[in-house]
Amino acid sequence: MNNPAFLEARTSRVIPASSEKVFDAWLDPATLGRWMFGPAVRDEEVVSIEVDPRVGGEFSFLVRRQNMVVDHIGSYLKIEKPSCLEFKWGVKGMSDSSRVIVSIKPHDAGCEVTVVHELDPSWHEYLDRSIEGWAHMLAVLEKALQATS
Numbered sequence: 001m002n003n004p005a006f007l008e009a010r011t012s013r014v015i016p017a018s019s020e021k022v023f024d025a026w027l028d029p030a031t032l033g034r035w036m037f038g039p040a041v042r043d044e045e046v047v048s049i050e051v052d053p054r055v056g057g058e059f060s061f062l063v064r065r066q067n068m069v070v071d072h073i074g075s076y077l078k079i080e081k082p083s084c085l086e087f088k089w090g091v092k093g094m095s096d097s098s099r100v101i102v103s104i105k106p107h108d109a110g111c112e113v114t115v116v117h118e119l120d121p122s123w124h125e126y127l128d129r130s131i132e133g134w135a136h137m138l139a140v141l142e143k144a145l146q147a148t149s
Helices: 019-025 029-035 121-147
Strands: 007-015 045-051 056-065 070-079 084-091 097-107 112-117
Touching: 019 029, 019 112, 019 121, 029 045, 029 084, 029 121, 056 084, 070 097, 112 121
Parallel strands: none
Antiparallel strands: 007 112, 045 056, 056 070, 070 084, 084 097, 097 112
8 A cells, every 4th residue: 555645634615705805815914813813713812923925925823822822834835816825834843844725716606715734644643633623714714704794
């Protein structure tokens, strides 16, 4: 049996919003703090969100969880508005990083968002948790976009 180069945590959701609006939500710091991080997602406080939304640009999502500060960091590999976003994803101070691919396609009810998080095979025990986490974040994204409509 071949060992895969990576594991795929894949989830999709149809969101009743335009592809452009959903795409922008992945790159706008204020919007990111309402759906990807913060109390609407889990028990945490957003400390800061910094985004340089260009290919090669970096981001930092600094949050406080249980008196611990966690810095989610990465860099953008591909930005093709409004259909595709790819970025490296990791936690500052940890050597592992992964890749996240976001595809956004028009749908009769708005758009379909698919997130594929490529994980190192050594993270196999976190695969289901990653899928659940992204699914939850997409549900919160839908609510956040509805609240701003």
